[in-house]
Amino acid sequence: MNRFLKRFLLFLFVVAIGLFFLSFFNDGLFSRPLSPKKSVSLKVDDLELNVRYNRPSKRDREIFGGLVPFNEVWRTGANEATTFKTNRELIIGNEILSKGEYTLWTIPNDTSWQVIFNAKQYPWGVDTNMKSMREPEFDKAIINVSIQRLSTVVEQFTIAFDNSTDNLYLTMAWDMTKIAVPLK
Numbered sequence: 023m024n025r026f027l028k029r030f031l032l033f034l035f036v037v038a039i040g041l042f043f044l045s046f047f048n049d050g051l052f053s054r055p056l057s058p059k060k061s062v063s064l065k066v067d068d069l070e071l072n073v074r075y076n077r078p079s080k081r082d083r084e085i086f087g088g089l090v091p092f093n094e095v096w097r098t099g100a101n102e103a104t105t106f107k108t109n110r111e112l113i114i115g116n117e118i119l120s121k122g123e124y125t126l127w128t129i130p131n132d133t134s135w136q137v138i139f140n141a142k143q144y145p146w147g148v149d150t151n152m153k154s155m156r157e158p159e160f161d162k163a164i165i166n167v168s169i170q171r172l173s174t175v176v177e178q179f180t181i182a183f184d185n186s187t188d189n190l191y192l193t194m195a196w197d198m199t200k201i202a203v204p205l206k
Contacts, residue, residue: 056078056079056100057076057077057078057079057099057100057101058076058077059074059075059076059077059101060074060075060076060077060181061073061074061075062181062182062183063183064183064185064190066185066190068109068110069108069109069110070108070109070110071106071107071108071109071183071192071205072105072106072107073104073105073106073107073126073181073192074102074104074105075098075099075104075105075126075179075181076099076100076101076102076104077099077100077178077179077180078099078100078178078179078196079177079178079179080175080176080177080178080196080197085196085197085199086130086132086196086197086199087132090130092130092131092132093129093130093131094129094154095127095128095129095138095154095156096127096128096129096130096154097127097147097148097154097155097156098126098127098128098181098194099147099179099181100147100179101146101147102144102145102146102147103125103126103127103143103144103146103147103155103156104125104126104127104147104181105123105124105125105126105143106123106124106125106126106139106192107122107123107124108121108122109121112205112206113205113206114137114139114163114165114203114204114205114206115163115164115165115166115204117162117163117164117165118163119139119162119163120162122141123143124139124140124141124162125139125140125142125143125144125156126138126139126140127140127154127156128194130169130199132169133168133169134166134167134168134169135166135167135169135194135201136164136165136166137164137165137166137167137192137201137203138156138161138163138164139161139162139163139164140156140157140160140161140162141160141161141162142156142157142160144156165203165204167201167202167203167204168201169199169200169201170199170200170201170202171198171199172195172197172198172199172200173198174198175197175198176195176196176197176198176200178196179194179195179196180193180194180195180196181193181194182195184202189204190204190205190206191203191204191205192205
């Protein structure tokens with residue numbers, strides 16, 4: 023065998039081994055993540071909003087009051103802490119939220135959710151004991167919103183912006199529950 027062919031075969035062997043290890047340590051090379059990353063944005067006139075989060079799925083589990091316990095801080099998604107970014111000052115409930123980037127936390131219960139905008143950026147949403155990493159002293163805006171019961175199941179956790187009635191809302195929906203946070 024000539025020298026070029028030997029090097030080419032060695033190169034292919036190294037690539038194959040690399041792909042094997044990549045696949046092995048990342049739950050499969052071509053499999054979809056269980057909680058894929060998502061980014062949702064809104065641009066209206068000079069207002070720009072962006073949310074980055076991970077989307078867990080229901081997968082026949084009890085969500086609120088089960089997987090997501092009532093009356094405990096939830097990182098509002100999966101994996102990394104959910105982030106909310108605004109380029110302008112907003113009014114959320116009775117509080118002013120300055121322009122900037124925040125982590126978004128919620129405390130769900132069976133009739134309403136407390137939605138929290140926290141100024142600290144966290145590397146992950148929970149610690150090794152699966153407890154929230156949120157530090158309340160960095161909370162900048164907190165609002166309580168009533169839940170809406172849905173008639174159909176939302177399989178994958180979804181965050182969106184709703185500006186359909188000239189009133190701006192940050193919405194979150196999963197399972198049979200939806201909330202709408204008014205933004206001004």
